[in-house]
Amino acid sequence: MPIPIRHVAETVNSNDVFINCPFDYGYKPLFDALVFVIYDLGFVARCAREADDSGEVRLAKIERIIRQCKYGIHDISEVTLDAVNNLPRFNMPLELGIFFGCRSFGPKAQKGKVSLILDVEQYRYQKFISDIAGHDIRAHGGQPDQAIIAVRNWLTTASRRSNIPGGTEVVARYARFCEDLPRLCQEANLQPEALTFIDFSNVVAGWLKTSR
């Protein structure tokens, strides 16, 4: 049965965090760290990779996920020139714009959306996307631990939740998780280097429930 359009437009999950980032191999250490910290803080990581097998058009899928998420993490650190075509990668700024647009022009339920923008350096954005000045922008220096702490500090403030663990505690837990990951994958009959986003999320959630 189709869901009424009005209902879809107003469904925003206060636990859902949209991750807008590159999906290439070089970014994987940062991506895995982002997924981990989101689950450790009691939220749900969402991204365009969660439904790879669906026939949904990619942009429509991204719009649907953005609509459902209260929070958005947008990493613009890899908005660089493509080595082959020498053209910039615009997917992250595009999705950042959709997220901002959803908050600005969407119905009342969308007005509470909150964003964190991550980059490799604190003020690099001024050289290529200066209009985002005034938003919450943090540098991770390409380091997963710094990304974890940036996300932890931002989500604590943005959600106003009082039971969120400290950044160094989450970083230490993530190090333990990384040590355990090969054994967890072996038991689940999965390849650590070929984990899908959903499989990785399930390994993280299961580990946090049993090993925090």
Place this chain on the structure above:
Amino acid sequence: MAKHNKTVHVVPSGDGWAVRGESGKDSTFSTQADAIKAASHIVRDSVAGQFVVLRHDGKIVKHVTHGLPKVQDPPGKRGGKKKIQNAVGRVALERFNADPHPARG
């Protein structure tokens, strides 16, 4: 320095159930309900903690947090989720049975 053992495990042990908290010492109970009650007390007495009840096959049958965020389930189909989380539970059981006095960190 952050503490690393925030999880109290309730696992099958012989004919009953064992509970292991941060101290690493086990308490055993004849029923699962009594074991859960004991685990619940340990967690409630801590600043932040959680307890998890695991079945023989690794299935997580109960997970309760106190002063810690509740771990949310990822989106997606239930089938894959169960298979993976059961496997993770089996690894936790394996650790529990292999190490009588865990010291993590």
